[in-house]
Amino acid sequence: MREEVVKRLIEEALEENPSLFLIEFEIKGDNQILVVIDGDQGVSVNDCIAVSRKIEHNLDREEEDFSLEVTSAGATSPLQLARQYQKNLGRKLEVKTEEQQFEGNLEAVTEEGITLTWKAREPKPVGKGKVTVKKEAVLTYADIVEAKVKITF
Template sequence: MIDKNEVRRLVDEAIAATDAFVVDITVSAANDVVVELDSPTGVDLDFCADLNRRLNEVFDREDEDYSLEVGSASLTAPFKVKGQYEKNIGNEVEVLTRDGKKFKGILTAVTDSDFTVDVTRKVKEPGAKRPVMMTEPVVVPMEQAKQVCYVINFK
């Protein structure tokens, strides 16, 4: 069976001089290897093909039968690593917390332990005739976020 740590080491070496980062690496019991990458500038097909060739040069199909898929992280998939949060600062995201709260807002900051989303809500102030739109920062600890996804707007 192909060692996931060896795949990770090889991928890290291959992308060291780039702005790309690993989102996920999976190796199934049937030796199906999937490498997901992302980058602040995007990951193109040529980059994935080059990495695929480099990995195929190291692993010998004569010794072990395997399949290899190298690609970019899906635009609609939930964030898995801090780099994806950093890439999306300034973009609208949808957050689902572990206690079931769901909200949308603009991702404004990320640390190792939490992230901040500016959420705009209608608020009726005491004595006001109509509700007004107010934007407030919501800080979410990483361990409380069940799912965070980029929101695609077609406006």
């Protein structure tokens, strides 16, 4: 199975729907093709079918047998691309860096990184009791080891 051919077909399929983008692409030893996509407005079953058909209809099973799986990035999958952060603005994220772990609302997304905000209870500077303060963390993509959308019910 020629990887370049499949990659080109994926790119053509994504060009037909510019809101979709590639997260992962792999061809395993037994010609098992795995494609994971995401989209700025999410991914529908029809989006997966369209990408699957574009690949399948342009490969010759007589020439080489293969299996094909086109899926969307799961709700609990780690975010991998800046474009995925953009579509999750305002949502709660769990973000790990080498040194720390954060849980907060995705407040801003830039080319360099993200801004998380959250509220914390801290002791009052003077006197007894606690006060609620707004906290913020500005993280670069390079610092982020893993980031996931925190799903709440």
